[in-house]
Amino acid sequence: MNIVVCVKRVPMTQEVDLIIDEGKKGVREDELAYVINDWDNYAIEEAVLLQEKFGGTVTAVTIGDEEDEEVLRRALAMGADKSVRVDPGDRELDGFVVSGILAKVIRDLEFDLVLTGVQADDDNLGMVGIMLAEKLEVGHASVVVGVEPDGDSARVKVELEGGMDEVSNLRLPALLTVQTGINEPRYVSIMGIRKARKKELNVVGVEELGLSEEELTPMTRIEEVFLPPETDGAEMIEGDSSAVAEQILRIIREKGVGI
Amino acid sequence: MGEILVVVEHRQGEVREISKEMLFKAGEICRNASHELVAVVLADNAADNIVPEVAKMAERVLVFQDDRFNNFDSHLYREVLARLVRERNPFLTLMGHTSWGMDLAPALSIKSGYPLATDCVDIVIEDGRPSVVRQIYSGKLFSRVSFRESTGYLITVRPGAFLVPEEQPEVEGKTELHELYPDMAETGKEFLEFVDTGAGDVDITQADLLVSVGRGVGEEENIADVQELADVMGGTLSCSRPVVDKNWLPKYHQVGTSGKSVKPKVYFALGISGAFQHVAGIAGAGTVIAVNKDPKAPIFRVADYGVVADLFNVVSALKEKL
Secondary structure, X not given: OOEEEEOOEEEOOOOOOOOEOOOOOOEOOOOOOEEEOHHHHHHHHHHHHHHHHHOOOEEEEEEOOHHHHHHHHHHHHHOOOEEEEEEOOOOOOOHHHHHHHHHXXXXXXXXXXXXXXXXXXXXXXXXXXXXXXXXXXXXXEEEEEEEEEEOOEEEEEEEEOOOEEXXXXXXXXXXXXXXXXXXXXXXXXXXXXXXXXXXEEEEEEHHHHOOOOOOOOOOEEEEEEEOOOOOOOOEEOOOOHHHHHHHHHHHHHHOOOOO | OOEEEXXXXXXXXXXXXXXXXXXXXHHHHHXXXXXXXXXXXXXXXXXXXXXXXXHOOOOEEEEEEOHHHOXXXXXXXXXXXXXXXXXXXXXXXEEEOOHHHHHHHHHHHHHHOOOEEEEEEEEEEEOOXXXXXXXXXXXXXXXXXXXXXXXXXXXXXXXOOOOOOOOOOOOOOEEEEEOOOOOOOOOXXXXXXXXXXXXXXXXXXXXXXXXXXXXXXXXXXXXXXXXXXXXXXXXXXXXXXXXXXXXXXXXXXXXXXXXXXXXXXEEEEEOOOOOHHHHHHHOOOOXXXXXXXXXXXXXXXXXXXXXXXXXXXXXXXHHHHO
């Protein structure tokens, strides 16, 4: 079973103050720490688990600059065999352009499955995986929480809204967008990442891929980034822990809950 | 003027709430810009239930009735819709930003060549061109997004972004039955079953007080601490998605779009940042009290009371008082 997994490096934004940049089209990125996109981490783990069970190779692909190789090394340390980074230069990227670049690279690889995350933590688009599947002309499923390959198809479990999963058979090759919680991603040590440096990491420039101008033209553009509109917001409870606890208990009791 | 197409999402014979929200928003846009609202229903004989419901909110309902639509299949939907947009050139096509919509909309975009913006919380038409508002960085910021010029545009709509008012004037939409195109390609997907993931030993939907824990709990061992607090308070323990993803609590504790919608008198959120998927599940809560270290956490935008603090300090202080 040969698997391609698409990964992205994203800024960590939990408990971080994001500052809108001067052009108001993005955020100041210089002081942010970067990590692997959470969904992609699960996708890599799923690829490696399937490879351990069924054999074959796992290839990790990302689009980005040299610093983004960090997520490829991480994928290699988790068990991927080889990796590709496409350098986009200073091209403007949106979900459409990204899917076009990925399709061009992946089309030449042998694969039974392509895995991506459901979405990325920064742009929250959730479109690249399925656009990629269409460009590769393979079947697809979104928000996948279980995969069991069986011959030339796979039993795929999709998470729906409202506490319900949908189980289907999907013909292979196919692309799945992987939801968090599908597995427990393994721990990666610094030592492991260092060792993975011996594994294959190829770099391709986007201009070498021979994509048309149409394929490299974004479908959408961010015109402005702004802070969430003001709401009434929460009434803040202040004071030391003991005073805060008193207040919380008072509010809960006032609302008719007996404690 | 052009049409606004709404792709109706339904499951097991029921129209999903997102469909009504899209019809409501599309209706509003149509009134302001004299477009025509057209709902599209792809269904098997469940169409008999679905169509009357939809016709109350759309001037025209296009129905493709076929046994192959007994369950959602994004490949079939894409085939039908791609041909439909080619025939009708709708100005806007709306789909839900749901598990199914996420599998359909990007596919339709590639097939039709229409540009797509996903997970939109607002839609504005200016000078005949749409632009949308969507959240980025998990709701910490908003963005206004424009499309490249096209005859039609595709948008997926975030569930809960456009709430339908209780008093909605009803229309009597015309129904048009369409034959399914004869040369539909075979699809590589076979539906097997639905699995209920919400059942378990604890029913969080019945609790008056939910003590709910999120990513901020940090370690699996710490869950016991919060469980203890829930016990002494006489409340029920619930959680947000990251806690279930890490297997620290079973799925039936999960509040949110993929878990359960809850309606306690008090929802006490500990270390929950407030992703929209979570917040959507607590819309029915009486009072929300949130504790989080991050003063910018989105949960404070929806909570009634907030505490910026380490949740464990608050948990121990509460235990001391009980």
